[in-house]
Each structure stands twice: as C-alpha cells, then as structure tokens.
Amino acid sequence: xxxxxxxxxxxxxxxxxxxxxxxxxxxxxxxxxxxxxxxxxxxxxxxxxxxxxxxxxxxxxxxxxxxxxxxxxxxxxxxxxxxxxxxxxxxxxxxxxxxxxxxxxxxxxxxxxxxxxxxxxxxxxxxxxxxxxxxxxxxxxxxxxxxxxxxxxxxxxxxxxxxxxxxxxxxxxxxxxxxxxxxxxxxxxxxxxxxxxxxxxxxxxxxxxxxxxxxxxxxxxxxxxxxxxxxxxx
Amino acid sequence: xxxxxxxxxxxxxxxxxxxxxxxxxxxxxxxxxxxxxxxxxxxxxxxxxxxxxxxxxxxxxxxxxxxxxxxxxxxxxxxxxxxxxxxxxxxxxxxxxxxxxxxxxxxxxxxxxxxxxxxxxxxxxxxxxxxxxxxxxxxxxxxxxxxxxxxxxxxxxxxxxxxxxxxxxxxxxxxxxxxxxxxxxxxxxxxxxxxxxxxxxxxxxxxxxxxxxxxxxxxxxxxxxxxxxxxxxxxxxxxxxxxxxxxxxxxxxxxxxxxxxxxxxxxxxxxxxxxxxxxxxxxxxxxxxxxxxxxxxxxxxxxxxxxxxxxxxxxxxxxxxxxxxxxxxxxxxxxxxxxxxxxxxxxxxxxxxxxxxxxxxxxxxxxxxxxxxxxxxxxxxxxxxxxxxxxxxxxxxxxxxx
Numbered sequence: 001x002x003x004x005x006x007x008x009x010x011x012x013x014x015x016x017x018x019x020x021x022x023x024x025x026x027x028x029x030x031x032x033x034x035x036x037x038x039x040x041x042x043x044x045x046x047x048x049x050x051x052x053x054x055x056x057x058x059x060x061x062x063x064x065x066x067x068x069x070x071x072x073x074x075x076x077x078x079x080x081x082x083x084x085x086x087x088x089x090x091x092x093x094x095x096x097x098x099x100x101x102x103x104x105x106x107x108x109x110x111x112x113x114x115x116x117x118x119x120x121x122x123x124x125x126x127x128x129x130x131x132x133x134x135x136x137x138x139x140x141x142x143x144x145x146x147x148x149x150x151x152x153x154x155x156x157x158x159x160x161x162x163x164x165x166x167x168x169x170x171x172x173x174x175x176x177x178x179x180x181x182x183x184x185x186x187x188x189x190x191x192x193x194x195x196x197x198x199x200x201x202x203x204x205x206x207x208x209x210x211x212x213x214x215x216x217x218x219x220x221x222x223x224x225x226x227x228x229x230x231x232x233x234x
Numbered sequence: 235x236x237x238x239x240x241x242x243x244x245x246x247x248x249x250x251x252x253x254x255x256x257x258x259x260x261x262x263x264x265x266x267x268x269x270x271x272x273x274x275x276x277x278x279x280x281x282x283x284x285x286x287x288x289x290x291x292x293x294x295x296x297x298x299x300x301x302x303x304x305x306x307x308x309x310x311x312x313x314x315x316x317x318x319x320x321x322x323x324x325x326x327x328x329x330x331x332x333x334x335x336x337x338x339x340x341x342x343x344x345x346x347x348x349x350x351x352x353x354x355x356x357x358x359x360x361x362x363x364x365x366x367x368x369x370x371x372x373x374x375x376x377x378x379x380x381x382x383x384x385x386x387x388x389x390x391x392x393x394x395x396x397x398x399x400x401x402x403x404x405x406x407x408x409x410x411x412x413x414x415x416x417x418x419x420x421x422x423x424x425x426x427x428x429x430x431x432x433x434x435x436x437x438x439x440x441x442x443x444x445x446x447x448x449x450x451x452x453x454x455x456x457x458x459x460x461x462x463x464x465x466x467x468x469x470x471x472x473x474x475x476x477x478x479x480x481x482x483x484x485x486x487x488x489x490x491x492x493x494x495x496x497x498x499x500x501x502x503x504x505x506x507x508x509x510x511x512x513x514x515x516x517x518x519x520x521x522x523x524x525x526x527x528x529x530x531x532x533x534x535x536x537x538x539x540x541x542x543x544x545x546x547x548x549x550x551x552x553x554x555x556x557x558x559x560x561x562x563x564x565x566x567x568x569x570x571x572x573x574x575x576x577x578x579x580x581x582x583x584x585x586x587x588x589x590x591x592x593x594x595x596x597x598x599x600x601x602x603x604x605x606x607x608x609x610x611x612x613x614x615x616x617x618x619x620x621x622x623x624x625x626x627x628x629x630x631x632x633x634x635x636x
Contacts (some may be wrong), residue, residue, distance in 0.1 A: 040390035058548060058629045079552045086550020093633070097545045101250035112238055158549070 003070040005165050005198050006032035006055055010064030012221075013050050022045050023166065024050035026221040027064060032200065034165070037192040039201045039209035042218035049170075051218060052202045056168050057085045069165050090159025094171035096151040098158075100144045104130060105139040106158045115162060129157040132195075133187060149180035160197070167191070167199045174207055185211050237562075244563040247535075248570075255567055258531045261524025262571030263578065266605045268517035270597065273604070275586070276510025278595035283502050285594070293334075293469055294495045297322075297459040297476060301432030301489050317455035320444065321580045323361065325483040326461060327636060332472040334464045337361035338456040346392075346440060347413040348400040355396060357414060357440045359447020359456075367462050375423030377410045381393045382422075382443040387502040390419040393437035402456040404631070413439070417450060417467050430447045469494050474512035486602055521608055524571065532564050532620035543624055544632030566618025572609025574601060602615065 006223075009150030013025040022130045024047045032038060035158075042048040053059035054066055055075060066073050068088050073081065085091075098107045108126040117125070130136055133153040143151055152172060159167050169188065185208060201212060209215045210229055217225040248255045267538050299318045323338045330336065340359030345352055364370070365377040373394070382389045390412055391402075395531045401407045419442065428436040444456060465474035473492050481488040507632070543556055551559075587595050 053630050056548070058633070079554075082547065082550050082552040082555075085548060091548045093545075097541060097633070099545070101541055102246065110546070111428075111549040112237060113243075114552075116235065139237075163549075234515060 001014050002034060004031045004067075005029060005034050005036075005069055006200075007067045007070075008054070008061075008064065009066075010201045011061040011066050012055060012063035013047075013054060013059065014062045017071040024221055025054070027073065028221075028223055030216065030223065030226075032166075032198065034198055035192070035196045036099045036214060037189065037199045037212045038214035039203055039212040040216045040218060041203055041206055041209045041226075043204060047221040048204075048218045050221075052168065052170055055166075055200065056089055056091060058083050061104065072135065082114075086111055087162060090156075090162065090174045092152070092159050092169035094174040096143070096148075096155045096175070098151055098154055099123055101143055103140045104135060104146070104154045104157075107143070107154055108161050110158060111162050115225075118130055125161050126157070129161040130154070132160060132191070133157045145175045147180075148176050149183055152176060152180075153187065156184075158193075160191070166200060167197055169199065171203055171205075172201060173203070173205070181208070187193050218221045235552075235558075240280075240558045240562040241566065243427075243559050244450055244566045247563055248566065254531065255570070258528055258567050259454060259571030259574060261527035262521065262568050262609055263524070263575040264380055264463070265521030265524040265612070266515065266572045266575030266609055267578045267582070268520055269514055269608065270576060270601055270605050271582055272513035272517045273510055273577070274583055274595060274597060276506060276513050277592075277598065278593045279565040280503065280510065281594045282505035282583075282592065283451065283506060284499060286391040287502060289369065290495075291462065292495065293463040293466055294367065294627055295463060295469070295473060295476060296493045297326075297461065297463045297480070298491050298493065299334075299458070299489070301438065302493055309628030316484070316487065318459055318490060319455055320351035320448075322480060322483065322490075323444075323459055325479060327475065329483075330461065330475060330480045331473075332463060332468050334462045334474045335363040335367050336459060336461045337364040338444040339458050339460055340366070340444050340451065340455075342447060342451040342463055343458040344415040344440075344450065345413075346400060348410070351400050353396065353399050355438055355440050357442060357447065357450070357452075359444035361444055362443050364441070364460065367460055370428070373424045373426040374406065374581065377423055378441055378443050383445050386445045386449060386472070387443055388417060389422045390414065390423060391423040391424050391441040392421060393439050395437040397424055398442060412440075414442070415450060419446075429590065447505050463494075469496065519610075521612055525568070525612040527616075528564055528613065529620060531567075531581075531615035532560060532617060533623070535563075536560060536624040539624075540627065540632050540635040543627050544629055544635065547629035548628075548633060553625045556627075557621045560624045561614065561617040564615030564620065567577075568609045568616065569606070570592055572605055572612075575609075576605045579605070 008030040011025055011028045012023065015022040015024060028051060040048050040051060043190050050179055054061050057068065060073055068084065071084065076084065105126045106125065109122040109128050112122040112125060127139065130139055133156050135150060135153050135157065138146060138150060146154065173184055176184060188199045192199050199209065212229060214228050216223055282376060290328065297318065320338060324335055326333065326336045338359065338361050342357050343354060344357045344463055345354050360378055360381045360565060376548055378389060381387065399406050410421050411418050423540060429598065430436065461476065463469045476492050477488060480490055546556060571632060583595055596605050
C-alpha cells in the first residue's frame with residue numbers, strides 16, 4: 001500500500017484568544033490516497049476552513065499529527081512549510097486570487113519562481129499547464145481581460161504547474177455562475193480521471209460535493225460522515 | 235530565490251504603478267539633488283578660495299601687531315599698544331636670514347584726483363619687495379623702488395581700473411600727476427590686469443612708498459609686515475626666526491603675532507568645510523522627508539497587497555522572500571529617485587558652471603558615490619519596517635483579507 005497523500009490522526013486546532021479557547025478541530029482522523037477526488041462539506045463555522053488550512057500546510061494542528069505524502073509537518077519550521085506548499089500543494093481559491101497586473105502565463109509561473117526554476121523552464125511548464133486547462137490562446141492576457149471561468153482556469157493551471165501531490169480547491173465555484181461552475185468541476189473531474197491528480201474540494205455546496213467520489217462532512221470540528229458518492233455524472 | 239528574481243518582482247510592481255512610483259521618488263530626488271548641489275557648490279567655493287589664496291603668493295608670512303596665542307587668523311588689531319614700525323621692517327630685512335623678502339604694508343584709502351575726475355581707492359604703502367612677494371606683474375613702467383621708500387618720494391603705481399577711470403584712453407599715464415588727498419604723486423608704473431578676487435577689483439589699487447603713505451595718513455606705524463620664507467620647508471624655521479629677531483629688537487617683548495599662509499588657508503578650509511557640512515546637513519533633511527514618504531507609500535502598498543502576499547505565501551514564498559520583495563522595491567524606488575536627483579544635479583551643475591566659469595564647480599566621484607549611498611540607505615531604512623510588516627503577515631489571515 002502506498003503512502004497516503006493526506007494522513008491526519010487525532011488532529012486538533014485550538015485558538016487561544018485571551019482567556020477564550022476555541023476548538024476549531026477536535027480530533028480529526030482522515031486518510032486520502034493518491035488519485036482520489038473528494039469533497040469536504042460543512043456549514044460555516046464547522047471547522048472546514050481550519051481543516052483546509054491544516055491540510056494546505058498554511059496552518060499546523062495544535063494536537064495530533066498530520067503528514068502530507070508521509071512528511072510529518074509537526075517537525076517543520078516556517079520555511080520548510082513554505083517549501084512544502086510550493087512542491088506538494090496546488091491551491092485554487094474562490095476569488096481566483098490572480099495577480100492583477102500580470103499576464104496569465106506570469107501568474108501561472110509564480111510558484112515556479114519560488115521554486116527557483118529558470119525563466120525558460122518556467123515558461124515551458126506554464127505553457128503546458130495553460131494548455132491542460134484549454135487556455136493556450138490566452139497566455140498573454142491579464143486577468144481583467146478574462147472571464148470568471150477563464151480566470152479560475154488560470155488559477156487551476158497555476159495550481160497544476162508544480163505537479164503537486166494535492167489540488168486543494170476552496171469553494172472553486174463560489175464566484176461563478178452555475179454553468180461555468182459545472183465546467184470547472186468537470187475540469188477537475190477530467191484532471192483526476194485522465195492524469196490521476198488528487199483533488200480535494202472544500203465547499204458548503206452539497207451539489208458540488210455530490211460530483212466528487214467521496215464526501216466528508218464536518219460538523220463542529222469533527223468528521224460527521226465520510227461516504228462514497230454513488231454515481232458521478234456531469 | 236535569487237536577487238535578480240526579487241529585482242524583477244520589484245520592477246513588475248513599479249511598472250504597475252508608474253505615477254505613484256514617480257511621486258514617491260520625488261522626495262528622494264529632491265533630497266539627493268539638494269545634497270549634490272549644495273555640497274558641490276560648497277566644495278567649488280572652497281576650491282576657488284584656496285586657488286585664489288595660492289595666487290596671492292607662496293610661503294608668505296604676515297606679522298601683525300598684538301599678541302595672540304590662540305589659533306586662527308584675524309585682521310590686525312588697530313588698538314594695540316605696541317605697534318609695528320618701519321624699524322621692525324628694517325630689523326627683519328637685516329637679520330632675517332631665513333627670509334626671502336620683507337615689505338611693510340601701510341593700509342589706507344584716499345581720494346585720487348586727475349584734473350576734475352575723482353575716485354576713492356584703497357592706497358597701500360609698500361616696500362620694493364612687495365611686487366614679487368605678491369606675484370604682481372608690471373604692465374608699464376616700474377614698481378615702487380628702494381629710493382622711493384628711502385626718500386619719501388611721491389611716486390605711485392596704479393592698477394588698470396584706475397587708469398581706465400581717471401585717464402581713459404588718453405596717452406600713457408606714466409609721468410602724469412595724480413593728487414592723493416591733495417598731495418601730488420607722480421605715476422611711475424601701471425600693474426598688469428589681475429581681475430577680481432572674492433569680488434574685489436585687484437586693479438583698483440594704488441601703491442605708494444610705505445614712508446610716503448605714513449606721511450599721507452599721518453601715522454608712524456605700519457599696518458602689518460609681509461615676509462616670505464625661502465621655500466615651503468623653511469616656513470616654520472622662518473616663523474621662529476621672525477619671532478626671535480623681532481622680540482629681541484623690541485626689548486624682549488613678543489607683542490606681535492606671525493601668521494603663515496598655511497594658517498590662513500587652514501582657516502578658509504575650516505570655514506568652508508563647516509559651511510559645506512551644514513549645507514549638506516540641511517539638504518539631508520529633505521532626504522529624510524523623502525525616506526518617510528517611501529515608508530508611508532510602502533505601508534499603504536503592503537496593506538493594499540495583503541491578499542497578494544497571502545497568495546505568494548500559499549504558492550511557496552518564504553518569509554524572507556516577502557521581506558526582500560518589499561525591501562528591494564523600496565530600495566529600487568529610492569535608488570531611482572537618487573539617480574534622477576543625480577542627473578538633475580549634474581545638469582544644474584553644468585548650468586552653474588556655464589554661467590560662473592570662474593567657479594570650479596563639478597560633480598565629483600565622491601559626491602556621486604555619496605548620492606548613491608544615501609539613496610540606498612534611505613531605501614533600506616524606509617523599507618525595513620513595511621517589509622517586516624508584510625513578511626510577518628500570517629498566510630491564512632492574509633488570504634482572508636478583504
């Protein structure tokens with residue numbers, strides 16, 4: 001059996017605000033294998049954002065353990081976490097979060113800059129990533145020259161460009177209309193099916209979650225249910 | 235991440251906001267410009283003054299009446315008890331073996347008149363050696379000679395300005411009579427044109443024998459005594475000798491002060507150096523203001539780009555990457571301002587040099603280095619705080635920032 005991409009065991013996250021203690025995560029056990037396509041759902045305040053931050057190595061659990069690709073994040077310092085985000089995780093955000101004054105290809109190359117990849121190699125990889133999201137003809141457009149769906153596809157290309165172990169999407173359809181949202185989900189599906197990319201979507205939208213293969217429901221900082229979705233259809 | 239990458243990111247950001255960047259650089263631009271200009275002008279004036287002093291003659295000593303133990307050159311005190319006289323001049327001429335010439339100087343002024351034309355000029359009573367001690371050159375005729383001094387002759391040597399004003403383009407003034415305060419003097423020589431020194435017309439002077447000047451001004455003393463050491467290396471022994479000889483002749487009382495030309499140069503150097511320093515210090519205040527401007531804009535920029543910082547952190551930027559991004563941007567902005575200020579300073583200095591060809595004003599290499607150094611320092615100092623603020627942002631908070 002290969003190493004799971006995500007391995008959380010008894011993970012908790014407690015915020016201390018003065019005298020107040022907020023337990024955002026209360027002992028989460030979760031394993032995600034390479035090549036999975038799953039969703040984490042939960043109402044706001046359920047702890048799903050905290051869980052996403054922990055999985056995305058933006059935050060560290062205060063208790064329990066988390067390993068991504070077998071690497072235990074408890075032992076890592078801030079710089080090592082940054083490197084881990086760079087190599088292992090591709091983020092896709094609700095509001096795209098593209099750098100406004102830069103072209104699509106420059107946006108997509110951004111993670112490679114921090115990886116120390118040469119300019120020529122960056123360009124080649126970014127072109128390939130944009131081609132994977134069908135935006136080869138929009139490489140030199142700036143975000144304000146792109147539609148919402150195109151922006152999100154640029155963001156997905158940026159997430160893919162480092163060939164990460166995990167594509168982590170936070171409400172990726174939240175800022176899009178229904179049709180465009182469906183196209184984005186279909187793109188994730190295709191990337192997962194054709195290239196075996198592990199995709200984790202965090203959403204409050206059960207309908208979106210239903211399109212993945214596995215839905216994990218978070219309530220009150222705990223996993224309330226973890227079930228396989230019966231039928232996946234576009 | 236390499237420095238080149240950080241520079242490239244900084245230029246991306248600058249390109250994104252060209253107007254704001256330019257306005258931000260203005261503070262540093264003006265600061266560097268004023269430092270360059272004021273320090274450059276200060277240096278030029280100092281060089282000009284020193285050059286002028288050197289043109290006055292070399293290895294000169296000036297003996298003033300009255301004693302002064304403290305350093306620094308001051309004009310002779312008029313109210314001193316024991317004044318210098320022609321006897322002191324003779325003693326120095328006779329016994330000053332280290333000296334290469336001595337001349338009394340009796341300063342005064344008087345009305346010169348030729349026919350109906352009158353002109354007030356400075357009249358200097360001198361000895362025959364004055365002409366070579368002060369590097370004067372004769373245009374026509376001769377200078378005051380020993381006979382003139384010994385026999386209290388009414389001889390006068392005048393400068394070109396006086397010739398122009400009193401004689402016009404008439405035939406040679408040589409042999410003509412000038413009345414100085416109603417006493418007739420015969421023109422024996424005309425000095426060569428020397429031009430202005432410190433704005434003072436060196437050709438508007440009249441030289442008469444020191445003895446005649448004493449008669450004219452009704453004094454028994456000389457204002458001071460000018461002497462010259464044989465060469466550069468004997469200036470100090472010559473001073474010692476002058477002190478010995480004079481004190482001996484004056485009954486053991488050293489009630490006089492000897493200044494060397496170096497003392498005067500030192501003084502000028504000191505005054506000009508202090509002046510330049512203060513000018514530079516005042517100009518630096520505008521640099522400080524420029525730095526505060528950069529810091530202010532960078533703080534706004536960090537706030538504005540909080541989300542961008544979050545995204546960069548999410549895709550793998552380390553703490554130091556964010557720190558350097560903003561620090562390099564501040565330094566680049568400051569450096570652009572500095573270079574623009576340098577360019578503007580260069581142009582201004584060229585313009586000043588064009589209109590004031592006498593002033594050796596130039597942009598020295600050290601001033602260029604200073605301008606670049608200052609703008610680098612301003613950039614780093616004003617960038618550190620905003621950059622730390624950016625780098626210390628928590629990635630999760632930064633990504634959530636609206």
